[in-house]
Amino acid sequence: MNLYEQLAAEIETHISRGVLRAGDRLPSVRKSCETKRISPSTVLKAYYLLERRGLIEARPQSGYYVRPQLGSMLAEPEMTRPVGASTSLKVSEFIFEILAAVKNPAVVPLGSSFASPDLYPLKKLGSRLARAARHLDPRATVTDLPPGNTELRRELAKRYLERGVAVPVDEIVITNGAMEALNLCLEACTQPGDLIALESPTFHATLQMAERRGLKVIEIPTHPRDGVSLPALADALRHHPVKACVFMLNFQHPLGALVPDEHRKALIDLLRNHDVPLIEDDTYADLHFDSRCPLAIKSMDQTGLVMNVSSFSKSLAPGYRLGWVAAGRYAQRIQRLKLSASLATTIPVQIALAEFLKHGELEPHLRRLRARLEHQQTDMVRAIEARFPPGTRLSCPQGGYFLWVELPAGTDALAVHRMALDEGISIAPGPIFSAKREYGHCIRLNYGHPWGPDIDAAISRLAAIVQTVMLK
Ligand SMILES: Cc1ncc(COP(=O)(O)O)c(C=O)c1O
Numbered sequence: 001m002n003l004y005e006q007l008a009a010e011i012e013t014h015i016s017r018g019v020l021r022a023g024d025r026l027p028s029v030r031k032s033c034e035t036k037r038i039s040p041s042t043v044l045k046a047y048y049l050l051e052r053r054g055l056i057e058a059r060p061q062s063g064y065y066v067r068p069q070l071g072s073m074l075a076e077p078e079m080t081r082p083v084g085a086s087t088s089l090k091v092s093e094f095i096f097e098i099l100a101a102v103k104n105p106a107v108v109p110l111g112s113s114f115a116s117p118d119l120y121p122l123k124k125l126g127s128r129l130a131r132a133a134r135h136l137d138p139r140a141t142v143t144d145l146p147p148g149n150t151e152l153r154r155e156l157a158k159r160y161l162e163r164g165v166a167v168p169v170d171e172i173v174i175t176n177g178a179m180e181a182l183n184l185c186l187e188a189c190t191q192p193g194d195l196i197a198l199e200s201p202t203f204h205a206t207l208q209m210a211e212r213r214g215l216k217v218i219e220i221p222t223h224p225r226d227g228v229s230l231p232a233l234a235d236a237l238r239h240h241p242v243k244a245c246v247f248m249l250n251f252q253h254p255l256g257a258l259v260p261d262e263h264r265k266a267l268i269d270l271l272r273n274h275d276v277p278l279i280e281d282d283t284y285a286d287l288h289f290d291s292r293c294p295l296a297i298k299s300m301d302q303t304g305l306v307m308n309v310s311s312f313s314k315s316l317a318p319g320y321r322l323g324w325v326a327a328g329r330y331a332q333r334i335q336r337l338k339l340s341a342s343l344a345t346t347i348p349v350q351i352a353l354a355e356f357l358k359h360g361e362l363e364p365h366l367r368r369l370r371a372r373l374e375h376q377q378t379d380m381v382r383a384i385e386a387r388f389p390p391g392t393r394l395s396c397p398q399g400g401y402f403l404w405v406e407l408p409a410g411t412d413a414l415a416v417h418r419m420a421l422d423e424g425i426s427i428a429p430g431p432i433f434s435a436k437r438e439y440g441h442c443i444r445l446n447y448g449h450p451w452g453p454d455i456d457a458a459i460s461r462l463a464a465i466v467q468t469v470m471l472k
Pocket residue numbers: 113176177178179180203248253281283310311312313314321322323
């Protein structure tokens with residue numbers, strides 16, 4: 001072992017034994033050189049190695065710090081196995097009923113799809129919005145019609161460039177949240193009665209959108225860490241007339257999967273061979289815990305088949321309803337559909353967000369947000385490990401703010417949902433994420449709210465409810 005590897009191993013032991021804990025600062029390079037009598041380059045090599053392993057992080061002008069240790073002692077759920085055949089949908093009523101409780105502010109929001117509003121710079125955004133409204137150029141009411149405010153689209157194109165995707169400004173269409181973008185994409189590439197492929201489980205609203213448009217779906221097995229199964233997708237494409245795919249490659253909702261880079265290349269090749277468009281729902285991409293933003297599969301797309309959809313709803317400005325799609329070969333069609341669907345996205349909001357981005361205010365906010373979410377995940381994972389019954393399995397995503405919890409076999413997640421609600425706690429039961437109401441023993445928990453006595457107590461109550469339901 002080299003000297004730097006020895007130092008890295010020593011620090012790793014301190015971390016694993018809890019001597020050094022999340023948030024602790026490592027000795028400065030100079031201090032380590034003095035105490036260990038080694039060169040600065042040896043210390044730095046050790047720190048770089050630990051950084052690559054995800055154990056520590058560098059903070060600008062401050063030094064190296066121990067990162068929260070992601071991962072759980074609980075086993076990870078296995079690849080999902082949805083029932084194979086394609087199906088038409090009848091899910092909306094059921095999903096609306098289940099989610100109704102989440103709006104009640106008195107309920108502990110473990111079932112919410114939103115992170116805490118306290119994590120967002122609402123005051124700063126408010127000032128930008130007030131300014132945009134006060135100084136609104138009356139001509140903007142026309143010039144900022146679809147595809148949308150040019151400055152905002154340019155700022156978005158610059159952010160794509162930073163992720164290695166060259167997106168022409170003209171290809172970006174501003175929408176009312178990612179939700180409108182997803183609806184427009186589906187409309188652009190399908191007809192009622194067509195079949196689309198989705199991950200299983202998937203974001204419940206995508207199921208509802210498919211139902212609204214009269215689409216059938218085929219659910220593709222999905223792994224909680226590696227995402228959609230390529231062999232299963234290849235099989236579906238060979239045997240079914242799939243007209244489009246809607247996948248989340250970065251922090252899949254609800255599993256949290258992050259598709260490995262090498263799978264993305266194979267995925268895009270597969271879709272190109274079948275000439276099937278991909279609606280890439282990238283809504284959570286900015287909430288990555290690693291220092292690097294994950295790739296957009298759009299960066300590998302040479303033929304305009306990928307529509308990359310995102311929004312600021314989860315990353316910056318909940319409630320502003322600002323989303324977009326970089327729509328590839330469908331850009332013009334989507335622009336027209338947007339005009340006929342809702343004419344425009346609120347113009348002062350577009351201008352306010354363009355200004356926010358232009359003044360470099362997004363990245364510092366995102367750095368803080370990601371660090372908070374990462375810590376909150378650690379707190380919730382540790383609590384679940386300690387209190388949930390043996391046989392529980394847990395996903396540990398590298399970003400986003402959802403945990404997918406597989407309860408011991410036979411535990412009725414809908415019964416857990418009802419009992420928890422009676423005690424003022426919401427959860428999202430597994431069946432809302434499936435066309436055929438599968439995942440009856442799974443729940444999705446939201447760790448997007450600051451850890452405190454209320455969340456801590458809710459996790460304890462939930463663990464007790466799971467025990468009770470298991471024994472019934
Ligand atoms: C995966 C995914 N896509 C899209 C959306 C919708 O985003 P927006 O609120 O911007 O419409 C959500 C919101 O929960 C989501 O989880």
